[in-house]
Structure formats: C-alpha cells, structure tokens
C-alpha cells in the first residue's frame with residue numbers, strides 16, 4: 001500500500017469516526033465521497049453550482065490527484081476541516097437517484113471497517129466493472145435481459161416431513177431476521193428446501209439471493225431454479241462478460257429478477273424487494289475472498305439479513321465449526337435433514353490401511369478389487385485426489401535431486417501430457433531436463449496426480465471409460481458441463497478428479513467413492529486442515545449411493561488410528577465436529593477466538609521480517625493484554641513467486657479488543673519506513689494461515 005501522505009492528511013474525513021467540524025456554510029454543499037484509492041475514509045468535494053446536489057448513494061466523477069475517478073457520495077453537509085477554497089468541486093454527477101440504497105451502503109461501510117479495508121475500494125468491488133467505470137446504470141438495448149421463465153414449470157417431488165419442517169421454520173420469519181443452519185446430510189434434499197422457500201418468497205412478491213461457492217457447481221443448481229420458479233433468474237459469477245454482469249446486476253436491483261444466484265461477490269448485489277438469503281455449502285472456503293478485500297460472504301450475508309430484516313439460511317452437510325458454534329450460542333436456529341430424500345441410505349465409510357501395502361500408482365489392491373465389483377454390477381466409481389497433474393515431483397533416484405520451482409519453496413508438478421514441469425503456486429513452467437542435472441541419471445516421476453491415476457485406471461480397466469475432472473481437463477469453456485452431462489448419461493464409468501468433482505453433484509449411479517490420499521490433510525500446519533479433510537471425506541462419500549443402490553466409500557490412509565479420523569468414521573461429521581470444537585476451545589482458536597493475520601512479502605527475505613517486527617512493536621505498544629501476538633514467522637511456504645513471505649498472527653478471545661487494536665495501529669503501519677519495502681496486507685478472520 002502506498003500512501004500519498006500530503007493528500008491523505010488533509011482530505012481524509014474518516015467517515016466512521018467523523019466529527020462535524022466548523023461549518024463552511026458559504027455556498028456550496030460539501031460532499032463526502034468514497035473514492036477507490038488505497039486510503040481509508042472519504043474525501044471532501046464540493047457539489048456543482050449549476051447542477052442538482054447528488055444524493056447519497058449516487059456516483060460522481062472526481063479528480064483525485066491527477067486522476068479522474070468514479071466515487072460514491074456517502075454523506076452530505078458535514079462541513080469540512082478544510083477551507084472551502086481548498087476543496088475541489090466534483091466533475092460530474094453520474095446518477096440522479098441512489099445507485100445503492102442506504103442499507104447496502106451501510107453494509108459496505110461496516111465491511112470496510114471490520115475488514116480494515118479502504119471504503120472506496122470496498123464499494124468499487126461491489127459494483128460491476130461497467131458501473132465502476134462510470135457507465136450509466138441503464139440496460140443497454142442490445143441486452144435482451146434474462147431468459148424468460150420456463151413455460152411449463154416442473155413441480156419436483158413432494159417434500160418429506162423434515163423438509164416441510166425446515167420450510168416451515170424459515171417461513172415463520174418472513175420480514176424478520178433470523179439465522180438458520182440447515183444441516184442436511186448429503187442427498188437429503190436441501191436444494192428442494194431452497195426451491196420451496198424461494199417459491200414462497202416469490203409468492204409474496206419478494207426476491208431471493210442464493211450464494212454458492214463455485215461456478216463449477218452452479219450449472220445444475222441454476223437449471224433447477226430456472227425449471228421450477230416463475231421468475232427470471234439472474235446469475236452472477238466471475239466468468240460473466242462485463243455486459244452480462246451489468247445486466248444481471250441491474251435486473252436484480254430493479255426487482256425484475258426474482259432470484260439471484262451468485263458466487264461470493266453477489267452478497268453485495270442490490271435488490272428491490274428483500275426476501276430471503278440462502279448460502280449453500282456454507283462451509284466452503286471459497287466463500288472467503290483470498291486477496292485484496294478479504295471478506296467472508298457467509299458472514300456478510302448474515303449481517304445483511306440482519307440489516308435488511310430477512311431470514312438467512314445457511315445450508316451444508318458439513319457445517320463450518322463457526323456456524324455450529326453459533327448454533328450452540330443460540331444465535332442460529334438449527335434445522336436438520338437427517339436422512340436422504342427418497343429413502344436412499346447413507347454409504348458406509350471404511351478406512352483402507354495403506355501401511356505395508358503395495359500401491360500400484362497410488363491404488364491399493366482392495367480398492368481395485370472393490371472397483372471391479374462395482375463396475376461389474378453397473379455402478380459408477382468416483383475417485384478423489386486433491387492433486388492435479390501427473391506427479392507432484394520429478395526426482396532422481398540415484399542422488400535425490402528434485403525439480404524445484406526456482407521462484408517458490410515448492411516442487412514442480414510433472415504434467416506428462418504436455419511434457420512440462422509446472423509450479424502450481426506461481427504458474428512458472430518449463431521443460432524437464434533430459435537427465436538429472438546433478439548426476440546425469442534418469443529422472444522419474446514421484447507420487448500421484450490425477451493424470452497419473454487416470455492413466456493407471458485406463459490400464460487396469462480398459463473396458464470402462466474414464467473421465468478426469470480437474471482444472472486442467474476443464475479449462476476449455478463448456479467442457480466441464482459436457483463432462484458432467486456424460487457422467488450423468490452413464491457414458492463414463494470411472495470418474496477421477498479434484499474438489500471440482502467432490503462437491504454438490506448428484507450422480508445417481510455412483511455406488512463406490514474413494515478418497516485416495518487422506519493423509520495430505522492430517523499433517524498440515526494449518527489448524528483448519530483437519531476440518532477441511534473431514535468435510536472433503538464426507539462430501540466425497542456423499543456422492544455415493546444417491547440412487548437406488550447403497551453406496552460404499554473407501555478412504556486410503558497410512559494413519560488409520562488417527563483419533564479424529566476415527567471419530568469421523570465411527571460417529572459421523574456431527575460427532576467429529578463436537579470433538580474438534582472442544583479441541584478448538586481448549587486451544588483458544590476460532591470459533592472461540594478471533595484472529596487476524598498480517599502478511600508481508602518482498603524480494604529480499606529481510607524486509608518482511610523487519611516490517612512485521614516493527615508492526616509487532618506498534619501492536620504491543622497498545623498494551624492490551626487481551627490481544628496476543630504470535631510471530632513474526634516465515635510463512636509455511638516462505639518463498640513464493642520469487643518473494644519471501646512472513647506473517648504475524650494476532651489473536652484475541654473477543655472480537656472488540658482485536659478490532660480496536662487494529663484500528664489504532666493500521667494507519668501507523670502504513671507510515672513505517674519498512675512498509676515501503678514490502679507488500680503487506682491484513683486478513684481479518686483468515687480462512688487459512690498460509
């Protein structure tokens with residue numbers, strides 16, 4: 001973050017803490033404008049003499065330094081600390097009515113404050129690019145709008161008793177805020193509950209906002225909403241063209257789209273008739289933004305529901321520990337779907353002990369046998385491995401040389417089909433050396449990625465078509481949809497893939513699912529890794545046995561006695577989560593504590609440490625014993641993309657003191673001498689500690 005200081009000091013009005021100062025009541029009203037620059041607060045500008053004073057929530061074009069920027073009017077008539085002669089007039093008023101209403105503006109202001117991120121940039125991130133650039137907030141004639149609702153709407157299955165109860169629970173809160181956690185096992189029919197609630201909301205003339213973690217999961221979900229609901233459904237995700245996003249945003253705002261389905265940034269979409277917010281797969285880490293303005297869409301959805309007096313429904317088969325703790329505290333009401341809809345049974349999960357067992361390209365014999373059985377009985381088999389590429393390392397067996405990324409503390413992944421080494425952390429790629437650069441022996445791929453498993457499966461099961469689903473195999477537009485359709489049609493019999501394959505899909509013919517390497521998650525330095533592992537295992541298992549035949553699940557591990565793994569297998573996710581929550585309580589970790597992570601990176605290892613040590617001093621000088629500091633320490637992967645990374649963890653049992661200390665120190669951090677030497681960022685409620 002750079003800081004044009006002279007400018008900041010004078011202009012900043014600090015909207016969150018602002019105090020009306022000596023009124024310069026001379027002539028023109030003074031406006032406080034949020035401008036998309038890396039500085040906190042708002043900036044003072046004068047309204048134009050010959051134009052109406054812009055309303056709060058309208059965009060204005062302003063000069064900022066030498067740049068013309070699009071800002072948003074946040075308040076009026078507070079006066080200014082500056083003499084009027086030094087306040088610049090705005091250049092142009094872009095909206096005659098508020099682009100964003102007061103309630104959403106308030107949410108954005110709250111978020112800027114809580115995540116300690118510049119307000120102007122927070123607001124900019126809530127707008128489509130077209131509006132950010134100052135284009136009129138109008139539908140362009142060439143935009144046809146959204147597809148009209150289907151002529152003949154489907155009706156779906158009749159709800160079972162638990163689903164009805166879930167719908168009734170939420171329905172008794174129309175027009176009022178209440179947080180709900182819908183804890184429904186995989187295949188329990190959560191989506192049906194969403195659809196019925198959406199119907200009910202629409203019947204009352206209200207809109208529904210549905211947040212989903214990833215686009216990969218949306219085609220099926222979006223189709224179900226479109227087939228069932230008598231309203232245009234607006235879809236918002238990062239792969240949309242600017243024009244489509246502009247259009248979807250405006251149709252949500254005008255109320256024309258009764259349903260809005262989007263990924264995390266859709267939590268900021270304006271709507272005319274607030275009705276219900278649904279967050280599907282609420283445990284999913286991709287609901288948290290990992291760079292820039294690092295907000296959590298689930299948490300902001302709750303807050304938005306509160307501000308706008310609408311119920312908020314979080315749904316998951318594997319709820320986050322945060323949400324479970326909120327149920328324990330009585331903040332969310334829990335609704336359960338304990339059985340699979342349509343009567344299918346939950347599959348049995350079995351641990352497959354890999355110790356002293358021969359592995360054929362990562363596949364143990366009992367798994368191969370079980371696959372054979374399921375395939376012969378016409379079942380589909382799904383294999384999960386969270387590593388794409390062919391092999392996670394290229395290694396010399398004679399001297400131990402390994403192909404490392406020259407820019408990261410990481411191994412290069414071998415991609416056999418492309419015959420390239422690629423770094424999955426920074427994107428660097430190169431051709432492999434023909435022989436070991438150290439001893440001239442032959443090189444061998446070590447370990448398994450999805451490509452290698454795919455090849456091994458083709459060798460083992462030549463009669464059964466195999467499909468691989470990962471970021472490499474689905475990079476072409478539409479290829480994921482095609483592959484999913486061909487899985488559903490039964491053409492593919494063996495499916496191997498990463499997270500993309502593990503979540504949300506409904507493949508009724510999958511009878512066997514397997515996690516090929518559970519150990520990856522057991523020994524991570526990140527305290528959330530074990531929670532993620534359990535969620536993944538349960539989600540993968542949830543793909544099996546959704547149709548008529550009961551499913552089976554195998555989890556390959558070298559740690560079959562791991563206590564948390566055992567509690568998961570024996571007691572299911574609910575029991576596992578109880579045990580883990582207790583561990584978190586003892587260790588004073590979230591959800592029983594608040595964290596913030598201050599990260600810094602630079603091309604020289606010295607600077608991040610130096611900056612964070614100074615930051616440590618600043619934070620410690622606040623003298624609040626309730627706030628603890630851990631570090632600075634090198635990041636788990638210290639060097640990435642040629643930059644050295646370090647971090648300082650800030651922890652407190654209560655949110656308020658943590659927030660207070662951060663608010664005190666953040667402005668000073670930017671002025672540190674060492675701050676100029678690093679790129680630094682603050683992550684409030686970090687989703688991971690890497």
Ligand SMILES: Nc1ncnc2c1ncn2[C@@H]1O[C@H](COP(=O)(O)OP(=O)(O)OP(=O)(O)O)[C@@H](O)[C@H]1O
Nearest residue numbers: 157158159160186187188189190191192341342504
């Ligand atoms: N009441 C019902 N009776 C019969 N079938 C139902 C019922 N509700 C849902 N289903 C069917 O059960 C299947 C699973 O439902 P759905 O996809 O809604 O589950 P889910 O809980 O969202 O699953 P997951 O969390 O695994 O993604 C779907 O094929 C759906 O049509």
Ligand SMILES: [Zn+2]
Nearest residue numbers: 405408423426
């Ligand atoms: Zn790299």
